[in-house]
Amino acid sequence: MSATTLTRAAIAAPPRHAVFWLGAIGLGVALLVILRAIGNDYGYFAGYFILQYVVLASAWNILGGYAGYVNFGAAGFMAAGAYTAIALRKATGLDLMPGILAGAVVAGLLGLGTGYLTLRLRGVFFSIATLCLAVVLQTLVVNWDYVGGSRGAYIVNPMEIPPFVSWGEYMFVVMLVLAIGTVGIARALEHSRIGAGLAAIRDNERAAEAVGVPTLRLKLIATTLCGALMGVAGAPLPYYSGYLNPDAAFSLSYAVNAIAMPLIGGAGTWAGPVIGAVLLGTLQQAATVTISSALNLWIVGWMLVVFVALFPRGIMGWFRRRR
Secondary structure (H helix, E strand, O other): OOHHHHHHHOOOOOOHHHHHHHHHHHHHHHHHHHHHOOHHHHHHHHHHHHHHHHHHHHHHHHHHHHHHOOOOOHHHHHHHHHHHHHHHHHHHOOHHHHHHHHHHHHHHHHHHHHHHHHHOOHHHHHHHHHHHHHHHHHHHHHHHHHHHHHEEEOOOOOOOOOEOOOOHHHHHHHHHHHHHHHHHHHHHHHHHHHHHHHHHHOOOOHHHHHOOOOOHHHHHHHHHHHHHHHHHHHHHHHHHHEEEEEHOOOOHHHHHHHHHHHHHOOOOOOHHHHHHHHHHHHHHHHHHHOOOHHHHHHHHHHHHHHHHHHEEEEEEEHHHOOO
16 A cells, blocks of 8 residues: 555544534534523433533442542532532632632542552552542531531522523533533543553553553542543532532432442543443433432442443443344
8 A cells, every 4th residue: 555545545534533523513513502492491400410420420430440549439429529618719709610610620630649658559449448448528518617517508690691591401412512521631641652551551550550651640640530520510509409409419429429320331441431421311311300319329320330230341341242
C-alpha cells in the first residue's frame, strides 16, 4: 500500500475520539430537542436524574472499576460538592458554575487526602474506611449551622434563564454537559498509560509493583479524579431542588447505586457505567411515577441479584463474550 493511499485512508477515517465527541454532542442535542418538543418539565427532571447517575457511575468506575478499589463513600463526596456550592453562594453570592468548580476542587482534595491515608489498606478494609468517611462528613455537616445544619439549606433560583425555556431545562443542559465531559474523561483515561497502570493494579497489585508500576501515585490520581467528579455530580443538587438537607445529601441510595450501575453495565469499561446508569435510572424513574420511589432500592437489589448470577461481568462483559 502506497503512502498516498495510507494518507487518504487516515483522512477518510476520523480518529475514534473525534467520533465519540461528535456522537455524544449529537445525541445530547437530539435529547434536548425531543424534551423541548414534549414540553413537560418532568422530562427535564428525569433526564437530569439519569445524567447525574451517569456522572456518578463513571466517577466511581475510575477507582472501583479501573483500579479495583471498591468505594462506599460516594454519598460523602457528592455531599462535599453540594455543600461546597452552598457555602460558596452564602459567602460570595456566586452561583451554579463557580459552585460546580469549587465542589470539584474540594471533593478532589478530599479524595486525595482520603487516598493518602487509606490506600495502604486493601480489600474490605479500604471499603469500610470510605464508608466511615461519609459518616464523619455527615456528622460535621449536621453540626455546621452556616450551611443549615440539620435543618437544611434553601437556595432561591430564578424562574427563567434565557435562552432556556425554564430553570429545569437549564439544569438539564448543565448536567448533560457534565455527563459528556465525565464520560469523555473516563474514556480517555481507559485508553491511556494511567488506565493501563490502574488495570495492572486491579489484576495483581504486588506484581505491578514488582515490575515498576508506580502504584501509590496512580491510586492517588484515581482517588482524586474519582472524588472530583463525584463532587461535580453533587454540586448542582441544591440548585435543582432549591433545598438540601443532610439526610438527602448523604442518602444511602447514592452509595448503593454508585456501585450497582457499573456492576450492571460492566465495571472497568467506560461504556459499562453509562449503560448501567441509563438502565437503572430509567427503571427507577418509571417506578417513581407509576408506583412509588420506595421501590428504588428494591429494584437495585433485584437487578444486582440477577446480573451477579447471570452476567457477572455486566452487560458489556456479556457482549464481549458473545463476540
